[in-house]
Amino acid sequence: MRSTDVPRSVPRQRLRHRTTAALATLVLPAAALVGLATPSHAAAEASAVTATFAKTQDWGSGFEGKWTIKNSGSTTVSSWTVEWDYPSGTKVTSAWDATVTNSADHWTAKNLSWNGTLAPGASVSFGFNGTGSGAPTGCKLNGGSCDGGDVPGDTAPTAPGTPTASGITDTSVKLSWSAATDDKGVKNYDVLRGGAKVATVTGTTYTDTGLTAGTDYSYTVQARDTADQTGPVSGAVKVHTTGGGGTDPGPGTGDAVKMGYFTDWGVYGRQYYPKNLETSGSAAKVTHINYAFGNVQGGKCTMGDAYADTDMAYTAANSVSGVADTWDQPLRGAFNQLRQLKAKHPNLKILWSFGGWTWSGGFGEAAKNPAAFAESCYNLVEDPRWADVFDGIDIDWEYPNACGLTCDTSGPDALKKLTSALRSKFGANNLVTAAITADGSSGGKIDKADYAGAGQSLDWYNVMTYDFFGAWEAKGPTAPHSPLTSYSGIPQQGFTSADAIAKLKAQGVPASKLLLGIGFYGRGWTGVTQKEPGGTATGPAAGTYEQGIEDYKVLKTKCPSNGTVAGTAYAFCGSDWWSYDTPATIGSKMAWAKQQGLGGAFFWEFSGDTANGELVSAVASGLN
Known part of the structure; x- marks a missing residue:
């Protein structure tokens, strides 16, 4: 039964749809830089010369590409030759400003008589039309690497020590x-x-x-x-740097954590951008943002949606800074927008969250070699192109040694080994956190893993105290999806925030390392005949993006609350029954969190709030 999973169905459902949206967007005309095109210094003919590629147009049946060769060194280059490979099915059909030839799937472009000489600081481009969907690989410029690699016969230097x-x-x-x-x-x-x-x-x-x-x-x-x-x-x-009003707020500093999730797929159908965090006033009221989600594949951390994360071009109207992206800037997408947001809010911390419901299946493989997993995560999060954007990592494993979308059998100590490896690699100056189950039932998911042991390496846990009940039980009974405490008639004992927090404390997790979870959405049924919880239903209520779930910003006017149960609001309108948190119930939950000595609260996720961020305001004021 899904109700026994304590599912995190928001990321579960929307992540499935997000993948399709991302792929559909990628075929639109865009100057999306391929991975090898990141500008960096390279050497050819004893000069720092680079070759970068951009797909400047894509019309489905074909595309337009452009290579740019730049001399960033101090020695003039007299000629240039760019070589690359395309996968079978992708080829150049016509070219300009270079002579382009091929041997099977290996392509070579040579300068013309008038554009071969590049003085220091100069650059030149050539373009071509092509067919197929492949990206260029194995780029070489005058026999050396295109993006900061070797002069033939001369090895590049090693990395210096970490400063x-x-x-x-x-x-x-x-x-x-x-x-x-x-x-x-x-x-x-x-x-x-x-x-x-x-x-x-x-x-x-x-x-x-x-x-x-x-x-x-x-x-x-x-x-x-x-x-x-x-x-x-x-x-x-x-x-x-010292001064300026203090350091990072968080557990142990006297200030509560106020953290919200920002989803990469929200920039598609929802058109919710990092700029909305600024215009709503929310960025000024939270201490931390979790960016969701990176993937976990082959035992490693990998990109979740490279287009949304690093490539999507923002217009001036959608940009935090009010300045439009350009095709050749080294970093675009949400990462660059988050960088702009941090420039406006220097004490704001951002973590990259990996996993989530759909992508938690990769953690089992990661648990087989925690050190290799941690190494891959560190290399990705601390990539120099965006290292300044992120202040740490969050892992969202649903669920260690228990069943979620799939069943994991890694063992009760798997999470502890993983978090220990992450802390060892990321060090004391980075945040390492984890989102975890709130199943406080006897023999439930909290009992399946050593959360106290794993918590020793973490700054805090995001306890997912929502999605306890929902219309996956199509006929009901109707019940609040995020009850704070138990109540008469609750469908499952132990499915409350209070039970989850109590069990984690009893296991040995300090209260200061526990954050209370809030959902910025409601769950609902239709075909209901009674106002009070416990009624029967005929199925899930209609929602904007999927059945049985709706944003708070819609429900507050579509179906206003007319009752509370176990610290959560509910609403009965027509034959629909919804439960969700309001500013008033969030205020009560924040007071409870403070009374329990918790480290703060978090919420899923920003785009469910109103345009003026009234739920974020309730979280922030309730914890102050």
Whole structure:
């Protein structure tokens, strides 16, 4: 029975539809950069030269592509040749500003007589029409890598050590790192702040000045050899300058966590963008945002929706900054918008959440090699292109050693091993959290895993105290989907927030590491004849995106609440029966959370709220 799953059906259902929406969007005309096109310094003919690709148009049966060759070095390039491979079925049909030939699926483009010479700082482009849906791979420029790789016969330098920070003031920080190595010698180091170069130095220390007080920064370093090749970037160090009104709010700092989920698929049909967090006033009222979801595949963290995450071009009207994206900027999508949001709210923390109902099946494989899983997650979250956007990782495993969409048999200590590996890799300066079941029934899901042991490595748990009951039981009985406490006639004992929190405390999880969950949506039935809970039904009530579920912003006027049960509002209108939280019930739940000594609260998810963020306001004011 689905009611025994304590399902997280919002991510469960919408993630299924989201995938289709993302694929449909990708075939629209867009200058979506392929993965190898990330601009970076590369070496050819002893110069830092790069070749980047963009698909500038896509009309379904064909596309237009463009390669751009740029000389970022100090030596003039006299000619250029770009080579790449296409999968079978994808090919070039015509080209301009270059001579393009092929041998089977291997393609070669050579400069024409008038555009082969590139002075330092110069760039040139050539374009072509093609058919097929494949992306270019194995790019080479004048025999070397297109995106920061090798000069033939010359190995690129190794990554320097992760910088350490000292002497932090309101406006400056001193960085130090261990040296990189190179077969022909290291010439200097690029110091990167938030992925952008701020200095090039010959030693292994640098003091960055002119910073803003009370602000978060992220630094990495990469080495250059005598041929001007750059090696891989170091690990990142996060720095919070002094002054400016304090440091990160959270458990242990005297301030409660107020965290909300932002979904990557919301930018499609819902047209809910990071800008909405600003215009609603919500960004100023929360302390943390979880960005959902990254995928878990093959025992590793992987991108969830690369188009929405990093490639989607924002218009000026939809952008947080009010400035439109350009086709050639190194990072677009929601990640860049979240970066702009953090610029407006320097103390806001953002975590990348992995898993969710649909993608939790990958955690079983991840649990077989926790260290490899943690390594993959760190490399993805701390990728230099967006390392400054994220302040840590959240994992949403539904459910360890129990049944959700599928049944997991990893063992009761699997979650503990996974969180321990994540903490070891991400270190003390990053947040590591987890969303977990709220099944407080006897022998239920909380009893299946060592949440106290796993919690030792976590900053907090997001306890999913919602979706206890819903119209997956088509005939009812009607019941509130997020009861705070038990009540007479509750369909399943232990399916309440109070039972879940009590069981986790009894297991040994500190109250300060538990966040109470709130749903910004309702669940409902139709064919109901009685106002009070416990009535029979004929099926799920109609919803905007799926049956049986509807956003609060719709329900508040479509079916206003006319009663409360177990700390949750319910509404009876016509033959429909809904339960959902209102500003009043959220206020009561926040008071309860404070009385219990909890670390704060979180909610799923921002787009269910009103345009002026009245539910976010209720969470924030209730915890202040």
